[in-house]
Amino acid sequence: MKRSIIKFLTDFGPLLIFFIIYYNSGKNLRVAIPPLIIATILAVIIVWFVEKKIPYVPLLGGILISFFGGLTIYFDNPIFIYMKPTIINILFGIALFFGKFFSNEPVLKKILGKSIKLNDQGWKVLNVRWMYFFFCLAIINELVWRTQSEEFWVNFKVWGLLPITFVFAVFQVNIINKYKLDEQEFKINNK
Secondary structure, three states: OHHHHHHHHHHHHHHHHHHHHHHHOOOOOOHHHHHHHHHHHHHHHHHHHHHOOOOOHHHHHHHHHHHHHHHHHHHHOOEEEEEEEHHHHHHHHHHHOOOOOOOOOOOHHHOOOOOOOOHHHHHHHHHHHHHHHHHHHHHHHHHHHOOOOOOHHHHHHHHHHHHHHHHHHHHHHHHHHHHHHOOHHHHHHOO
């Protein structure tokens, strides 16, 4: 229970801090980005202390937030922070696509294989679905920041992308149930 609370806080705390400071500063990205960077770095450090390792996704997110946030502040141009979700989602989609060429198993299986027990076909289907999903998120982010106001983009990033991802994940339950291995099959497949 304690670990799940810490995970929730480290996953969503920096984003919440960014959102609160953005609105309390008169909707100023330059003021909201430094606390976002600091909170993200602290979240990665906390994960390291709790888990004794840093998962790739939070590490990559922390690096990209620091990099693009820093560019936004240095050049005084919000385009860099607007593009960060696009680039992250494209990188995730590419990793899922090209992962099959460098390994005999889908990337998602390497990441989630210990917590979700699926047969090989299930992992392939799930991998492809998440790959397309990440590419779609990149396109949606591009459409939003290029056609809407900064405030709309901030709200969409905080209150739009997370629910979209959650709903998509819920829709994957049918695939997980369809291709789920029972305990005996899982032990046989992982010998």
